[in-house]
Amino acid sequence: LDNGLALKPPMGWMSWERFRCITDCQLYPDECISENLFRRHADLLVSEGYADAGYEYIIIDDCWLEKDRDNRTQKLVPDKKRFPSGLNALSDHIHNKGLKFGLYQDYGTNTCAGYPGVIKHMKLDAQTFAEWDVDYVKLDGCYANISDMATGYPEFGRLLNETGRPMVYSCSWPAYQEEAGEMPDYESLKKHCNLWRNWDDIDDSLESLMQIMDYFAKNQDRIQPHGGPGHWNDPDMLLLGNYGLSYDQSKLQMAIWAIMAAPLIMSNDLAAVRPEIKDILQNREVIAVNQDELGIQGLRVLTRNQIEVWRRPITPVTKSGHHSYAVAFVSRRDDGAPYRIPFTAKDLKLTNPKGYRVQDLYDASNKLGVFQSESQFITRVNPNGVTFYKFTAL
Numbered sequence: 001l002d003n004g005l006a007l008k009p010p011m012g013w014m015s016w017e018r019f020r021c022i023t024d025c026q027l028y029p030d031e032c033i034s035e036n037l038f039r040r041h042a043d044l045l046v047s048e049g050y051a052d053a054g055y056e057y058i059i060i061d062d063c064w065l066e067k068d069r070d071n072r073t074q075k076l077v078p079d080k081k082r083f084p085s086g087l088n089a090l091s092d093h094i095h096n097k098g099l100k101f102g103l104y105q106d107y108g109t110n111t112c113a114g115y116p117g118v119i120k121h122m123k124l125d126a127q128t129f130a131e132w133d134v135d136y137v138k139l140d141g142c143y144a145n146i147s148d149m150a151t152g153y154p155e156f157g158r159l160l161n162e163t164g165r166p167m168v169y170s171c172s173w174p175a176y177q178e179e180a181g182e183m184p185d186y187e188s189l190k191k192h193c194n195l196w197r198n199w200d201d202i203d204d205s206l207e208s209l210m211q212i213m214d215y216f217a218k219n220q221d222r223i224q225p226h227g228g229p230g231h232w233n234d235p236d237m238l239l240l241g242n243y244g245l246s247y248d249q250s251k252l253q254m255a256i257w258a259i260m261a262a263p264l265i266m267s268n269d270l271a272a273v274r275p276e277i278k279d280i281l282q283n284r285e286v287i288a289v290n291q292d293e294l295g296i297q298g299l300r301v302l303t304r305n306q307i308e309v310w311r312r313p314i315t316p317v318t319k320s321g322h323h324s325y326a327v328a329f330v331s332r333r334d335d336g337a338p339y340r341i342p343f344t345a346k347d348l349k350l351t352n353p354k355g356y357r358v359q360d361l362y363d364a365s366n367k368l369g370v371f372q373s374e375s376q377f378i379t380r381v382n383p384n385g386v387t388f389y390k391f392t393a394l
Protein backbone atom coordinates (compact mmCIF):
# COMPACT_ATOMS: atom_id res chain seq x y z
CA LEU A 1 0.00 0.00 0.00
CA ASP A 2 1.55 3.22 -1.19
CA ASN A 3 0.78 5.40 1.87
CA GLY A 4 4.39 6.15 2.73
CA LEU A 5 4.25 3.77 5.74
CA ALA A 6 5.97 0.47 6.57
CA LEU A 7 8.85 1.07 4.18
CA LYS A 8 10.68 -1.42 6.38
CA PRO A 9 9.03 -4.42 8.08
CA PRO A 10 7.15 -3.05 11.12
CA MET A 11 8.66 -3.84 14.53
CA GLY A 12 6.81 -3.91 17.81
CA TRP A 13 4.86 -5.89 20.36
CA MET A 14 1.37 -7.40 20.19
CA SER A 15 -0.68 -9.14 22.87
CA TRP A 16 -2.22 -12.16 21.14
CA GLU A 17 0.26 -15.04 21.07
CA ARG A 18 1.22 -14.68 24.73
CA PHE A 19 -1.84 -13.16 26.38
CA ARG A 20 -4.65 -14.39 24.12
CA CYS A 21 -8.07 -13.53 25.46
CA ILE A 22 -7.35 -13.46 29.18
CA THR A 23 -10.07 -11.19 30.55
CA ASP A 24 -10.15 -12.12 34.24
CA CYS A 25 -8.13 -9.36 35.85
CA GLN A 26 -8.99 -10.62 39.34
CA LEU A 27 -7.30 -13.95 38.76
CA TYR A 28 -4.58 -12.73 36.38
CA PRO A 29 -3.94 -9.04 37.09
CA ASP A 30 -0.65 -8.93 35.18
CA GLU A 31 -1.85 -10.88 32.18
CA CYS A 32 -5.38 -9.78 31.41
CA ILE A 33 -6.07 -7.70 28.29
CA SER A 34 -6.26 -4.31 29.97
CA GLU A 35 -4.81 -0.82 29.80
CA ASN A 36 -2.33 -1.86 32.48
CA LEU A 37 -0.88 -4.58 30.24
CA PHE A 38 -0.29 -2.17 27.37
CA ARG A 39 1.00 0.68 29.55
CA ARG A 40 3.39 -1.71 31.23
CA HIS A 41 4.64 -3.02 27.89
CA ALA A 42 5.06 0.46 26.43
CA ASP A 43 7.18 1.31 29.48
CA LEU A 44 9.17 -1.93 29.20
CA LEU A 45 9.73 -1.54 25.46
CA VAL A 46 11.61 1.65 26.28
CA SER A 47 13.24 0.79 29.64
CA GLU A 48 14.49 -2.63 28.51
CA GLY A 49 16.14 -1.22 25.38
CA TYR A 50 13.78 -2.65 22.74
CA ALA A 51 12.75 0.78 21.47
CA ASP A 52 16.39 1.71 20.88
CA ALA A 53 16.78 -1.48 18.88
CA GLY A 54 13.89 -0.43 16.61
CA TYR A 55 10.73 -1.91 18.16
CA GLU A 56 8.07 0.75 17.86
CA TYR A 57 4.43 -0.40 17.79
CA ILE A 58 2.40 -1.46 20.84
CA ILE A 59 -0.55 -3.34 19.37
CA ILE A 60 -3.74 -4.40 21.15
CA ASP A 61 -5.04 -7.66 19.69
CA ASP A 62 -8.49 -9.21 20.23
CA CYS A 63 -10.64 -8.92 23.40
CA TRP A 64 -10.38 -5.19 24.11
CA LEU A 65 -14.04 -4.40 23.36
CA GLU A 66 -17.32 -4.34 25.20
CA LYS A 67 -19.68 -6.97 23.77
CA ASP A 68 -22.01 -4.21 22.50
CA ARG A 69 -21.59 -0.97 20.65
CA ASP A 70 -22.78 2.26 22.23
CA ASN A 71 -26.56 2.23 21.99
CA ARG A 72 -26.92 5.80 20.89
CA THR A 73 -23.85 6.49 18.73
CA GLN A 74 -23.13 2.90 17.59
CA LYS A 75 -19.49 3.57 18.35
CA LEU A 76 -17.14 0.82 19.49
CA VAL A 77 -16.63 0.84 23.25
CA PRO A 78 -13.43 -0.46 24.90
CA ASP A 79 -14.15 -2.77 27.85
CA LYS A 80 -15.09 -0.40 30.63
CA LYS A 81 -13.58 -2.42 33.46
CA ARG A 82 -10.33 -3.28 31.75
CA PHE A 83 -9.79 0.03 29.91
CA PRO A 84 -11.32 2.46 32.42
CA SER A 85 -9.27 5.46 31.21
CA GLY A 86 -10.28 4.97 27.59
CA LEU A 87 -8.16 4.52 24.50
CA ASN A 88 -7.17 8.17 24.10
CA ALA A 89 -5.43 8.09 27.47
CA LEU A 90 -3.70 4.85 26.51
CA SER A 91 -2.62 6.09 23.10
CA ASP A 92 -1.32 9.30 24.71
CA HIS A 93 0.73 7.21 27.12
CA ILE A 94 2.17 5.17 24.25
CA HIS A 95 2.88 8.27 22.15
CA ASN A 96 4.51 10.07 25.08
CA LYS A 97 6.96 7.20 25.25
CA GLY A 98 7.89 7.89 21.63
CA LEU A 99 6.06 4.76 20.46
CA LYS A 100 3.15 4.07 18.12
CA PHE A 101 -0.27 2.61 18.86
CA GLY A 102 -1.85 -0.36 17.08
CA LEU A 103 -5.36 -1.79 17.38
CA TYR A 104 -7.07 -5.01 16.25
CA GLN A 105 -10.45 -5.27 14.65
CA ASP A 106 -12.25 -7.70 12.34
CA TYR A 107 -13.82 -7.24 8.95
CA GLY A 108 -16.77 -9.53 9.77
CA THR A 109 -19.74 -9.28 12.09
CA ASN A 110 -17.55 -10.40 15.02
CA THR A 111 -13.91 -10.67 15.97
CA CYS A 112 -12.55 -14.20 16.27
CA ALA A 113 -13.17 -14.08 20.02
CA GLY A 114 -16.73 -12.86 19.52
CA TYR A 115 -16.59 -9.09 20.03
CA PRO A 116 -18.30 -6.74 17.56
CA GLY A 117 -16.65 -6.45 14.12
CA VAL A 118 -16.62 -3.53 11.69
CA ILE A 119 -18.73 -4.78 8.82
CA LYS A 120 -21.85 -2.64 9.24
CA HIS A 121 -20.02 0.36 10.66
CA MET A 122 -16.89 0.68 8.59
CA LYS A 123 -16.89 4.43 8.14
CA LEU A 124 -17.69 5.15 11.78
CA ASP A 125 -15.03 2.72 12.99
CA ALA A 126 -12.32 4.12 10.71
CA GLN A 127 -13.14 7.58 12.07
CA THR A 128 -13.12 6.31 15.64
CA PHE A 129 -9.67 4.79 15.10
CA ALA A 130 -8.44 8.15 13.86
CA GLU A 131 -9.98 9.86 16.91
CA TRP A 132 -8.13 7.44 19.15
CA ASP A 133 -4.86 8.35 17.38
CA VAL A 134 -4.31 4.82 16.14
CA ASP A 135 -1.18 4.32 14.00
CA TYR A 136 -1.59 0.67 12.97
CA VAL A 137 -4.71 -1.40 12.29
CA LYS A 138 -4.80 -5.20 12.15
CA LEU A 139 -8.01 -6.25 10.43
CA ASP A 140 -8.86 -9.91 11.02
CA GLY A 141 -11.33 -11.96 8.97
CA CYS A 142 -13.48 -14.14 11.25
CA TYR A 143 -17.27 -14.23 10.79
CA ALA A 144 -17.13 -12.81 7.27
CA ASN A 145 -17.87 -14.02 3.76
CA ILE A 146 -14.58 -14.78 2.15
CA SER A 147 -15.99 -13.78 -1.22
CA ASP A 148 -16.68 -10.25 0.10
CA MET A 149 -13.11 -9.69 1.27
CA ALA A 150 -11.69 -8.72 -2.11
CA THR A 151 -13.87 -5.60 -2.03
CA GLY A 152 -14.37 -5.18 1.73
CA TYR A 153 -10.73 -4.98 2.79
CA PRO A 154 -9.85 -2.36 0.14
CA GLU A 155 -12.94 -0.41 1.17
CA PHE A 156 -11.94 -0.30 4.83
CA GLY A 157 -8.43 0.74 3.74
CA ARG A 158 -9.92 3.58 1.72
CA LEU A 159 -11.97 4.69 4.74
CA LEU A 160 -8.86 4.65 6.93
CA ASN A 161 -7.08 6.76 4.32
CA GLU A 162 -9.96 9.21 4.13
CA THR A 163 -9.63 10.02 7.83
CA GLY A 164 -6.37 11.77 6.93
CA ARG A 165 -4.53 9.98 9.74
CA PRO A 166 -1.64 7.78 8.54
CA MET A 167 -2.32 4.22 9.70
CA VAL A 168 -0.40 1.07 8.80
CA TYR A 169 -2.94 -1.42 7.44
CA SER A 170 -2.39 -5.10 8.28
CA CYS A 171 -4.77 -7.47 6.48
CA SER A 172 -5.62 -11.04 7.49
CA TRP A 173 -7.62 -11.64 4.33
CA PRO A 174 -5.23 -14.01 2.47
CA ALA A 175 -4.96 -16.32 5.49
CA TYR A 176 -8.71 -16.95 5.27
CA GLN A 177 -8.60 -17.43 1.50
CA GLU A 178 -5.76 -19.96 1.80
CA GLU A 179 -7.67 -21.82 4.48
CA ALA A 180 -10.66 -22.01 2.13
CA GLY A 181 -8.45 -23.22 -0.72
CA GLU A 182 -8.66 -19.97 -2.66
CA MET A 183 -5.67 -18.28 -4.26
CA PRO A 184 -4.99 -14.81 -2.78
CA ASP A 185 -4.67 -11.96 -5.25
CA TYR A 186 -1.25 -10.62 -4.32
CA GLU A 187 -1.42 -7.68 -6.72
CA SER A 188 -4.50 -6.47 -4.92
CA LEU A 189 -2.93 -7.08 -1.49
CA LYS A 190 0.12 -5.06 -2.46
CA LYS A 191 -2.06 -2.22 -3.58
CA HIS A 192 -4.37 -2.16 -0.57
CA CYS A 193 -2.40 -3.41 2.48
CA ASN A 194 0.96 -2.64 4.12
CA LEU A 195 1.29 -6.20 5.34
CA TRP A 196 -0.80 -9.33 5.31
CA ARG A 197 -1.03 -12.60 7.17
CA ASN A 198 -0.48 -15.28 4.51
CA TRP A 199 -1.32 -18.31 6.57
CA ASP A 200 -2.04 -20.01 9.92
CA ASP A 201 -1.58 -18.44 13.34
CA ILE A 202 1.69 -19.18 15.08
CA ASP A 203 1.69 -21.04 18.40
CA ASP A 204 4.39 -21.34 21.02
CA SER A 205 6.18 -24.45 19.78
CA LEU A 206 8.96 -25.55 17.46
CA GLU A 207 6.41 -27.60 15.55
CA SER A 208 4.30 -24.54 14.77
CA LEU A 209 7.38 -22.52 13.81
CA MET A 210 8.58 -25.27 11.46
CA GLN A 211 5.15 -25.58 9.85
CA ILE A 212 5.17 -21.88 9.08
CA MET A 213 8.71 -22.01 7.72
CA ASP A 214 7.78 -24.98 5.52
CA TYR A 215 4.67 -23.24 4.24
CA PHE A 216 6.64 -20.14 3.24
CA ALA A 217 9.44 -22.21 1.68
CA LYS A 218 7.11 -24.50 -0.29
CA ASN A 219 5.10 -21.60 -1.62
CA GLN A 220 7.97 -19.14 -1.94
CA ASP A 221 7.81 -18.81 -5.72
CA ARG A 222 4.34 -17.31 -5.56
CA ILE A 223 4.73 -15.45 -2.24
CA GLN A 224 8.24 -14.00 -2.19
CA PRO A 225 7.99 -11.67 -5.22
CA HIS A 226 5.20 -9.67 -3.58
CA GLY A 227 7.04 -8.64 -0.41
CA GLY A 228 8.82 -5.29 -0.41
CA PRO A 229 8.87 -1.75 0.98
CA GLY A 230 5.31 -0.78 1.95
CA HIS A 231 3.87 -4.27 1.36
CA TRP A 232 5.13 -7.23 3.41
CA ASN A 233 4.31 -10.89 3.77
CA ASP A 234 3.67 -11.66 7.45
CA PRO A 235 4.46 -15.13 8.87
CA ASP A 236 3.10 -13.94 12.27
CA MET A 237 4.57 -13.03 15.65
CA LEU A 238 7.94 -13.76 17.24
CA LEU A 239 7.69 -16.43 19.95
CA LEU A 240 10.92 -15.51 21.72
CA GLY A 241 10.75 -15.00 25.47
CA ASN A 242 7.93 -17.47 26.09
CA TYR A 243 7.79 -21.18 26.91
CA GLY A 244 8.10 -23.17 23.71
CA LEU A 245 11.46 -22.38 22.09
CA SER A 246 14.92 -23.28 23.38
CA TYR A 247 17.85 -20.85 23.12
CA ASP A 248 18.92 -22.30 19.75
CA GLN A 249 15.36 -22.37 18.45
CA SER A 250 14.95 -18.73 19.46
CA LYS A 251 17.98 -17.78 17.38
CA LEU A 252 16.47 -19.81 14.56
CA GLN A 253 13.17 -17.95 14.46
CA MET A 254 14.90 -14.57 14.66
CA ALA A 255 17.29 -15.45 11.81
CA ILE A 256 14.57 -16.77 9.53
CA TRP A 257 12.28 -13.80 10.23
CA ALA A 258 15.24 -11.58 9.24
CA ILE A 259 15.74 -13.57 6.02
CA MET A 260 12.01 -13.42 5.21
CA ALA A 261 11.82 -9.63 5.75
CA ALA A 262 9.05 -10.47 8.20
CA PRO A 263 7.49 -7.95 10.58
CA LEU A 264 9.26 -8.32 13.94
CA ILE A 265 6.29 -8.28 16.28
CA MET A 266 7.03 -9.84 19.65
CA SER A 267 4.35 -11.35 21.85
CA ASN A 268 5.80 -12.10 25.26
CA ASP A 269 5.95 -10.75 28.79
CA LEU A 270 8.74 -8.21 28.43
CA ALA A 271 9.33 -8.23 32.20
CA ALA A 272 10.09 -11.94 32.11
CA VAL A 273 12.37 -12.31 29.07
CA ARG A 274 15.65 -13.92 30.09
CA PRO A 275 18.78 -11.86 29.30
CA GLU A 276 20.14 -14.26 26.66
CA ILE A 277 16.83 -14.22 24.79
CA LYS A 278 16.66 -10.44 25.06
CA ASP A 279 20.10 -10.31 23.44
CA ILE A 280 18.74 -12.26 20.48
CA LEU A 281 15.70 -9.99 20.18
CA GLN A 282 17.95 -6.93 20.30
CA ASN A 283 20.77 -8.27 18.10
CA ARG A 284 21.58 -5.21 16.00
CA GLU A 285 23.20 -7.16 13.14
CA VAL A 286 20.23 -9.48 12.76
CA ILE A 287 17.78 -6.59 12.96
CA ALA A 288 19.80 -4.75 10.29
CA VAL A 289 19.31 -7.74 7.97
CA ASN A 290 15.58 -7.71 8.66
CA GLN A 291 15.36 -3.97 8.02
CA ASP A 292 17.67 -3.94 4.98
CA GLU A 293 16.66 -1.07 2.74
CA LEU A 294 16.34 -3.14 -0.42
CA GLY A 295 13.44 -4.97 1.21
CA ILE A 296 13.99 -8.14 -0.85
CA GLN A 297 12.51 -11.20 0.83
CA GLY A 298 14.85 -14.19 1.09
CA LEU A 299 14.32 -17.79 -0.02
CA ARG A 300 15.14 -21.31 1.07
CA VAL A 301 17.67 -22.16 -1.64
CA LEU A 302 18.91 -25.63 -0.75
CA THR A 303 18.43 -28.55 1.64
CA ARG A 304 21.12 -31.17 2.20
CA ASN A 305 21.36 -33.77 4.96
CA GLN A 306 18.47 -31.99 6.71
CA ILE A 307 20.42 -28.74 6.75
CA GLU A 308 18.45 -25.99 5.02
CA VAL A 309 20.13 -22.96 3.48
CA TRP A 310 18.10 -19.73 3.55
CA ARG A 311 19.48 -16.72 1.74
CA ARG A 312 18.53 -13.07 1.37
CA PRO A 313 20.12 -10.42 -0.92
CA ILE A 314 21.00 -7.29 1.03
CA THR A 315 23.13 -4.15 0.85
CA PRO A 316 25.86 -3.24 0.10
CA VAL A 317 25.69 -3.92 -3.64
CA THR A 318 28.98 -3.64 -5.57
CA LYS A 319 29.43 -1.30 -8.55
CA SER A 320 29.24 -4.31 -10.84
CA GLY A 321 25.86 -5.21 -9.31
CA HIS A 322 26.75 -8.05 -6.94
CA HIS A 323 24.58 -8.18 -3.82
CA SER A 324 25.74 -8.97 -0.35
CA TYR A 325 23.81 -11.82 1.33
CA ALA A 326 22.52 -12.90 4.68
CA VAL A 327 22.72 -16.70 4.83
CA ALA A 328 21.15 -18.89 7.49
CA PHE A 329 21.87 -22.60 7.88
CA VAL A 330 18.97 -24.27 9.65
CA SER A 331 19.29 -27.73 11.13
CA ARG A 332 16.19 -29.89 10.99
CA ARG A 333 18.24 -32.65 12.58
CA ASP A 334 17.56 -33.87 16.08
CA ASP A 335 20.40 -36.36 16.35
CA GLY A 336 21.89 -34.76 19.38
CA ALA A 337 25.13 -33.10 18.32
CA PRO A 338 26.29 -30.12 16.27
CA TYR A 339 26.43 -31.15 12.62
CA ARG A 340 29.40 -30.09 10.48
CA ILE A 341 28.75 -29.54 6.81
CA PRO A 342 30.70 -27.93 3.93
CA PHE A 343 29.20 -25.94 1.06
CA THR A 344 30.77 -24.61 -2.12
CA ALA A 345 30.26 -21.08 -3.39
CA LYS A 346 28.19 -22.61 -6.17
CA ASP A 347 25.91 -24.35 -3.65
CA LEU A 348 25.31 -21.03 -1.97
CA LYS A 349 24.99 -19.19 -5.32
CA LEU A 350 27.64 -16.69 -4.24
CA THR A 351 29.12 -15.56 -7.55
CA ASN A 352 30.98 -12.32 -6.84
CA PRO A 353 34.45 -12.87 -8.44
CA LYS A 354 36.16 -10.76 -5.75
CA GLY A 355 34.64 -12.80 -2.96
CA TYR A 356 32.94 -11.84 0.31
CA ARG A 357 33.90 -10.77 3.79
CA VAL A 358 32.08 -13.12 6.19
CA GLN A 359 30.65 -12.13 9.54
CA ASP A 360 28.99 -14.45 12.07
CA LEU A 361 25.87 -12.50 13.06
CA TYR A 362 25.39 -14.32 16.35
CA ASP A 363 29.06 -14.49 17.35
CA ALA A 364 31.25 -11.49 16.61
CA SER A 365 34.27 -13.29 18.11
CA ASN A 366 34.09 -15.92 15.35
CA LYS A 367 36.51 -14.38 12.83
CA LEU A 368 35.84 -15.86 9.42
CA GLY A 369 37.79 -13.58 7.09
CA VAL A 370 37.24 -13.56 3.35
CA PHE A 371 35.40 -16.22 1.38
CA GLN A 372 36.62 -16.76 -2.18
CA SER A 373 34.50 -18.50 -4.77
CA GLU A 374 36.85 -21.50 -5.02
CA SER A 375 36.92 -22.12 -1.27
CA GLN A 376 34.54 -24.24 0.78
CA PHE A 377 32.32 -22.75 3.44
CA ILE A 378 32.08 -25.01 6.46
CA THR A 379 29.49 -24.49 9.15
CA ARG A 380 28.47 -26.46 12.24
CA VAL A 381 24.84 -26.26 13.26
CA ASN A 382 23.26 -27.33 16.55
CA PRO A 383 20.23 -29.67 16.46
CA ASN A 384 17.13 -27.62 15.63
CA GLY A 385 19.41 -24.61 15.57
CA VAL A 386 20.85 -22.09 13.17
CA THR A 387 24.08 -20.47 12.10
CA PHE A 388 23.69 -17.04 10.55
CA TYR A 389 26.21 -15.09 8.49
CA LYS A 390 26.52 -11.95 6.47
CA PHE A 391 28.50 -12.26 3.25
CA THR A 392 29.51 -8.73 2.28
CA ALA A 393 30.41 -8.54 -1.43
CA LEU A 394 33.92 -7.08 -1.93
Ligand code: A2G
Pocket residue numbers: 016061062104111112113139140141172175176197199200201
Ligand atom coordinates in the same frame (compact mmCIF):
# COMPACT_ATOMS: atom_id res chain seq x y z
O1 A2G B 1 -7.70 -14.07 15.68
C1 A2G B 1 -7.18 -14.71 14.51
O2 A2G B 1 -6.96 -16.05 14.72
C2 A2G B 1 -5.92 -13.98 14.08
N1 A2G B 1 -5.41 -14.57 12.83
C3 A2G B 1 -4.92 -14.03 15.23
O3 A2G B 1 -3.72 -13.41 14.85
C4 A2G B 1 -5.51 -13.34 16.44
O4 A2G B 1 -5.69 -11.97 16.15
C5 A2G B 1 -6.85 -13.99 16.81
C6 A2G B 1 -7.60 -13.19 17.87
O5 A2G B 1 -8.85 -13.73 18.14
C7 A2G B 1 -5.26 -13.85 11.70
O6 A2G B 1 -5.38 -12.64 11.69
C8 A2G B 1 -4.94 -14.60 10.46
